[in-house]
Amino acid sequence: MTDRELERKLAQAITRAAPDDLEAILSRCGAQNGSVMEMKELKSNGNIIDVEVTEVRPKKKLRPWLAAACAALVLLGAGGGGLVYHQSYAVASVVSLDVNPSIELKVNRGERVISCTALNTEAAAVLFDMNGGADLKGTKLDVAVNAIVGALVREGYMDSISSAILISVEDKDQARAQRLQAELVASVDGVLKTQAPGTSVLSQVLDANTPASEYMTFDSGLSAGKAALVYKVMEMNGTIATNSTTAFDKLAALSVEELNDLLKAGETRIPIGKPAAAMAVETYAGTAAINSAVTDVDPELDETPPHYEVKLKTAWGEFEYIVDAFTGEVLSGPKDVLSLAPGGNGQTSEPPAPEVGTPTSPSVNPPQTPSSDTGSQDVGQDAAKRAALDHAGLTESQVTGMTVERDWDDGRLEYEIEFWCGTTEYDYTIDGHSCSILKHEWDHHNEGSHHDEPHRGGSSAGGASTGDIGAEAAKAAALAHAGVTESQTAKMKVDRDWDDGRLEYDVEFDVGRTEYEYTIDGVTGAVLEYEQDID
């Protein structure tokens, strides 16, 4: 079965299993939000220059969060009060809030919100309960900002040890921008001190007279505020002179906190980013295949040496790591934490939970093969490999494409070993403690047949299959089709596979932000399928 056929099968199964509740849902669909208040937008050259509220939303329609935000500001003595309707507004300032979600607020001279826009999907989720931001129209800027900050806290964006929020105010009137900036910073700081202590509030004033191109806002998912912060870092590290879009892309992918750390430290190199640091730790710790393991990454780019602090949380404990911010090398922390798991070193408590991420669920499946010493040491990958080869009656020099994966299944340490001899594919699962063979499979692809017993004695398949172009040629075919050289690529991966009796190579690589996936015919070198995905 091909990947596509399998996916089609899954999709059909879900379609048939999904309940059809249209009637029930329609019976619950009453009035739609936003249909009460109609705002007339006056536009000039595509820009909103004025907004007139033509119908007043009844006060009882106010959402609880908005009422709470108003009340909080009244208590703080910071203004608020009743909303004023029937006013005409023109855009005076643009305020952007960036964490990971990026939100842009346009406000008038009276400091009331004219529009509130989510600049990325995460922001759309944050604004969801505010009617996508529409509920904020007409409110005072400080009320709106407080409501958004509250939503950011509720959605968990301020949870990490040292999150940072960037407030940017863009205005032609710099004095007004600075006053707004000071007021907003004080207000947000007050909210975060109680709701998310440890969070930094960063702020900046942008001059609306500066041409937008200078802030490099060509990336539509970026606010002018974050683009300006990226621009500052590029000025500092010299990449602005070369107008490097690669540097811009890499920096734009960093969080506000990381960018700020770079500026503070005067660091000119570009760090690997939080996701890469998390991946480096998971690989080092051997937990990349364990779904229940999660990471919490805190950048410390202004310290010496610049690094990421990564906390790895597993079902059997928490481990801390330091990762070099530029090389991705793990500088400290325990390697291979699976061996530290109860059951991995002879301790008495239960083995780590199975992969489903439910540490509390019991392991139910006993090993198929008796394994009396499940609490003993890991036999290691070499011993597991030897056991599989011995069982197959082959030596390492006779086989190709060997892969060894260390895994936990239902609380038991296992090695999954795959290799080829000619056109015969061998699959073994070896017990990681006793070295016994738990499962073995043999696929002889020439005949399309499948056997449960391994092929013994080695060489019947005639060595490397005739007509196999090999991994290098498959790679070359994919690169030629993409029009790039290997030096331009990253994360190159070539897998040899059989699909419906046909030898294929799956080739994957990245070029900048573009991800390529190819399926190459293993005999002719023809491109059978390709996908290009721009990140």
Place this chain on the structure above:
Amino acid sequence: MLTLLGAQTTEDETARRDRELEQLLLQVGRGDREAFAQLYGLTRGAVYALALSLLRDAHEAQDVAQDAFVKVWENAPSYRPQGSPMAWLLTVARNLARSRLRRSERQTTLDEAEWNAIPAAAPDVSHEDRLVLQDALARLGAEEGQIVLLHAVTGLKHREIAQLLELPLSTVLSKYHRGLKKLKALMKGESDR
């Protein structure tokens, strides 16, 4: 070359589907119930798949899918094209599912007996459907199951799935390939029995 064209066609289909969903969402925003019914027909599988893969409970997934569509109806007037209407719909469902998980502070594991009971309630579900869903949701790792199912059912790209599940793209890619491989092996094992 034919398969090449096939890959291109899939991309075109995704773009066409996105345009259709955008259009329907705009109509729903104007209170069009017929457009809402069409939107529901096109996306209910994807929304249910996401809810089911996160909650791992068919009844709760059904509730969340219903709530998600009610929210979509209520908030459609404020919908602004964000590039991927499917991602928007699924973000709504994801938030509801997560908040339900937070409230109950639990994540359940479905054992096979439980799973057998669920699709049996739906008359159109075949034995094969039940097996493939059971393998994808009860026997793959939680995230592997989510990723494989989302890719198969929603038509989202790996990058969009990474964004939706808030996982690094590399994790999504490796878990997708690994999950698919495991699923194939599981199904092969079943057909050999």
